[in-house]
Amino acid sequence: MADLSVDIGTLHLKNPVMPASGTYGYGPEFDDFYDVSRLGAIVTKACTSKHREGNRYPRMVETPMGMLNSVGLQNKGVDYFISTIYPAVSHYDTHIIVNVSDSTVDGYVEVAGKLEALEKITAIELNISCPNVKEGGMAFGTSCPMAASVTKAVRDVYHKTLIVKLSPNVTNIAEIARAVEAEGADSVSLINTLLGMAIDIEKRSPLLSTITGGLSGPAVKPIALRMVWQVANAVKIPVIGMGGISNASDAIEFLLAGATAVQIGTANFVDPMVCVRVIDGINEYLDRHNCKSVNEIIGALRA
């Protein structure tokens, strides 16, 4: 049994595996399948300043080895999170990271500020990359100045671990990563979904109510891995890698490419046990390769 623990900011994670925001609810959804506290951390669905209904149905389409979604940040708002959801999840014996989204810098600041008071919320993940909202969302993640400004504003009010989640829909993701690192982000996570589209040729209409949506799943893995590798080579803060991870082998690719931890999203829908299987699989790999700690393989790509 190798030492699987890794550090992200001030968080000491028992292992480098967490679910990706928006694919895991808040944790209890998976209680029936395994002990959710086994995860390195839980990452919640996006939390915004106000209640949001999200986009209209239909919100998903299956695509080759992946899916498009346009959920659009449906959630009951930060106050509801604090009053109702937090009490229901704070018993978990692992870190809880809240994914924070909004349409305005003030909104992000409001949510982050309110969450800081919650003892069990040890980090937030600033979602500046949601492709599924009309205002804000991805726009913040596709320009260095905007990414920097929202990071800076949140950094001013939020003193725990601040992870910024990057958009892959950019020319140079390393540049954005450096911009948020410069403003004090403790870590970057990537990738959020790639903007995509699908059409019903019989009806001649888009298959999503929002026309475009975010692509995730195994299809995007090669792109995600490349971006994680680029970013890991560009910043000093730890990188959390995700995009299409479906098994331990995929996760290890991300670790080798330089990710300190990984998130697993869409694969939870196909195999609800995937997160624990990945934890076990990483452990087996480390044992087989005589590694005492997962840190030995982080960034260990021979390139």
Place this chain on the structure above:
Amino acid sequence: MADLSVDIGTLHLKNPVMPASGTYGYGPEFDDFYDVSRLGAIVTKACTSKHREGNRYPRMVETPMGMLNSVGLQNKGVDYFISTIYPAVSHYDTHIIVNVSDSTVDGYVEVAGKLEALEKITAIELNISCPNVKEGGMAFGTSCPMAASVTKAVRDVYHKTLIVKLSPNVTNIAEIARAVEAEGADSVSLINTLLGMAIDIEKRSPLLSTITGGLSGPAVKPIALRMVWQVANAVKIPVIGMGGISNASDAIEFLLAGATAVQIGTANFVDPMVCVRVIDGINEYLDRHNCKSVNEIIGALRA
């Protein structure tokens, strides 16, 4: 039998289906399977000013519903093309579009200038988006000024139909499309491959000699379709759509999204007959929908 013909610049294509550069050789590779002259056009492998050996082996990895390649513009140079390849393909009764690549603006200009003299080469496709070369290549396609400058330089020397092939590895592909349109491109084609990566976890080394490579195949279709839709809404010149097309239904999605023609790449490897199957399938669809001409469905998405 609907009218399948479409116009791209001064080219009148008998149908909107052509193979994508680098996936079809020069045409003769497919002679055994069907009459290559049935295609709307043939698009050749990249042609550069000088002979190039391309990248080292290994140059490909399979990925979920797709593949990464890092062939890197292997070809014998424009003079060899003119002396040896052109005579071997000029008998085809369809348009031949040469994919033009290089590392410098002068190189592009040299190739384009030399090709203009060839009667049967009715158009060139300026590849400013190859992710698999160290110099030039994709760099030209990821900034508006660079894309504009190479287009302008080639436009000055090349007077037949000029198609510019765009890179998907950008924040705003519509912007690049507008930049090349402004410099006189007659058409834009998209998408080239998305930059990706894959790792051999046992050897802890990249699976491509070049570390990163270009992702293609069904996996990228949702992204490609979204980009084609964005570009078609941004420019007035005809758009040639590609990325993951494997059957007539996929091709029709691109036409509905606004593509005047489509290219089929990776799918040729799986089904060497795919191009003619797509031509037949589009025809059937048009008949079934009582369309007299394929033009009726181009851009006909109800969004």
Place this chain on the structure above:
Amino acid sequence: MTKFIHDFKVLQNREVSKGYHVLVLQCLQQLPAIFPGQFAQLLVENSPSTYLRRPISIYDVDPVENTISLLVKVVGSGTAHISALQEGNTLNLVYPLGNSFSLPEGKKVLLVGGGVGIAPMLLLSKFIHSHGKEVSVLIGGRTSADIIEPDQYAKYATVGITTEDGSLGHKGLVTTHSYFDSVGKYSMIYACGPDPMMKAVAGIATRAGIPCEVSLENLMACGIGACLCCIAETTSGNKTTCVDGPVFNVKDLSGWDRSK
């Protein structure tokens, strides 16, 4: 309700009508309690164009044999692969998912199923019948080939049939069947099938002041409330059809023009 991930062994695969298969699946563990209207998320292996699981209603349950049955209509690659499973094959299910139909107050109830929408109605008939109620089942389809195993209901219910082409039972849409002539006698109406059918039934029920539950077949990714892809618009906001549904009382659904 606790959800499980279990492997099932295919005991039987009968093509009960062209394109409709009934699969009898034996659970390798002990089956949990399953309520009518609940569904399972099926893992479709070896289908390159099927990445996500597929939601399929529980058609029948046999606690003695420790089996469940599914009624599957082939509409695409996923259902084609499921329908091609052979005796002895293994199928992985996440189940039982979703809420379930509620027990009616009164004595007589009407169940309406259109096409493969009939799937949850067998278990529901049994369940309501076992509570001493009188059940009428109305099965509608385009042609006789879409009327699946009507005999199955005989023990628990009176069965009416309609087909659009008149090839079996009454000719016409399900809502033109005589059961609807004296609809007032039913204390509850349940419907599952194509949206237009359910909306028509919901309209009749609402106008007659009868409570009506429908089972929605929204597109699903997770099936367990984690992704928020499958939402239905209700009078109290967007609800998941996989956890808050698939069964909804039509009075709670927005945009179901119930007065028309």
Place this chain on the structure above:
Amino acid sequence: MTKFIHDFKVLQNREVSKGYHVLVLQCLQQLPAIFPGQFAQLLVENSPSTYLRRPISIYDVDPVENTISLLVKVVGSGTAHISALQEGNTLNLVYPLGNSFSLPEGKKVLLVGGGVGIAPMLLLSKFIHSHGKEVSVLIGGRTSADIIEPDQYAKYATVGITTEDGSLGHKGLVTTHSYFDSVGKYSMIYACGPDPMMKAVAGIATRAGIPCEVSLENLMACGIGACLCCIAETTSGNKTTCVDGPVFNVKDLSGWDRSK
């Protein structure tokens, strides 16, 4: 040579050794001429992790029965699916692809196959034998389980066997077999197997001044010269292994340290 895309019917699938399958496939059209060393690109259906075709050598040809055989070793998902094909299943091939081994000048030749690299050697034995030459076949493997159907060659060749663990034949690497003691008597050596094995054989041949042909198993996308993914570095630049190969004379291959 004309390439075809043909459907084949699986007549037989024998697991000839653990993880090695011989498939006998009947062509639904007339088989074209096939030369030793050529291969086919197999369409692998129903394998979500296998998108591209898979290159497999032609193991044997029976023009009378209009069949070909393939010898497949399971190494991943694609070969697992191919090896799971059952009698009556259909398999789509693009074939025959690539160049072929050349006929030797002299009388005696040595064929060396390592593991599944033996696949092209059966047809090659037959071919050379039919031209009145004397064929020695040397089959190497890690254990006896990797020595596939040595009896098949008896009619056409003398057969030598080596295993690394000594479980069959001579113990050691293929190059330690006594056939190499008097290697000078061969006018040509042919090899197919893992790269290190082929390089070792190539080294011996080169030092002895004997022409040597090897068959490379480079990763392929198209198999028909269209993509330039499969290149081998040769003294005259990069060549495709799918069209210019898979058979190369080692003297033309760069980086094959032939003097060592």
